[in-house]
Amino acid sequence: MIMKENILAVHKKIEEACQRANRNREEITVVAVTKYVDELRAKAVVDLGIKHLGENRDNQFIQKYEAIGERATWHFVGTLQSRKVKNIIDKVDYIHSLDRQSLAKEINKRATKKVKCFVQVNVAKETSKHGLFVEEVIPFIENLQSYENIEVIGLMTMAPHTNDENLIRPVFKTLKSLQEKVKNMHLPHAPCEHLSMGMSNDYTIAIEEGATFIRLGSTIVGTNIE
Ligand SMILES: *Cc1c(COP(=O)(O)O)cnc(C)c1O
Numbered sequence: 263m264i265m266k267e268n269i270l271a272v273h274k275k276i277e278e279a280c281q282r283a284n285r286n287r288e289e290i291t292v293v294a295v296t297k298y299v300d301e302l303r304a305k306a307v308v309d310l311g312i313k314h315l316g317e318n319r320d321n322q323f324i325q326k327y328e329a330i331g332e333r334a335t336w337h338f339v340g341t342l343q344s345r346k347v348k349n350i351i352d353k354v355d356y357i358h359s360l361d362r363q364s365l366a367k368e369i370n371k372r373a374t375k376k377v378k379c380f381v382q383v384n385v386a387k388e389t390s391k392h393g394l395f396v397e398e399v400i401p402f403i404e405n406l407q408s409y410e411n412i413e414v415i416g417l418m419t420m421a422p423h424t425n426d427e428n429l430i431r432p433v434f435k436t437l438k439s440l441q442e443k444v445k446n447m448h449l450p451h452a453p454c455e456h457l458s459m460g461m462s463n464d465y466t467i468a469i470e471e472g473a474t475f476i477r478l479g480s481t482i483v484g485t486n487i488e
Pocket of ligand 1: 339462463477481
């Protein structure tokens with residue numbers, strides 16, 4: 263079965279990247295992004311041992327959640343419209359795309375318990391991408407402190423879509439140094455200990471630069487649909 267081989271290959275590359283960077287494998291959580299495939303495939307991923315699943319659309323998120331439920335830990339990784347928050351809030355464990363005050367307000371209002379959030383950062387200032395610019399991140403996080411249902415556990419970014427490592431690596435380095443800065447502020451609502459960075463084409467670089475959550479779609483599940 264292809265997915266099993268994909269997963270073994272991913273584990274091996276993670277190990278190797280950890281060795282190069284002198285990191286502990288346990289620090290890294292693989293989130294399988296299942297947006298390209300149906301719920302049967304998503305379920306198979308969980309059966310193959312990857313318990314964290316990510317989706318980027320509310321309807322797909324709900325469809326998969328209903329098929330798999332609490333056997334998985336649930337991540338929302340895509341742009342989240344405020345009006346969709348109510349559809350996913352009681353099912354989601356991690357939101358990777360907090361990027362504006364109005365979204366924070368809606369999450370805080372709808373949540374019945376603390377939600378683990380990553381603040382999304384558009385490090386390279388790409389017009390095609392969402393996320394705050396680096397210089398906006400600290401004031402944004404400081405302003406979240408009255409939202410009792412939001413816990414900023416880390417920062418998230420997407421590197422430019424390219425094979426040029428020289429364009430990718432500095433983005434991850436910048437996010438890491440910003441994350442440490444926020445962490446060192448010791449804000450009770452923003453422990454900011456995590457880095458969600460690295461996708462199929464760049465996760466080994468992300469691990470070398472400190473990623474603790476990597477979001478892998480095509481390299482694990484293939485690209486069956488879309
Ligand atoms: C689709 C997606 C991924 C996974 O992408 P791959 O390149 O297929 O690994 C990761 N993060 C986000 C935010 C995504 O939308």
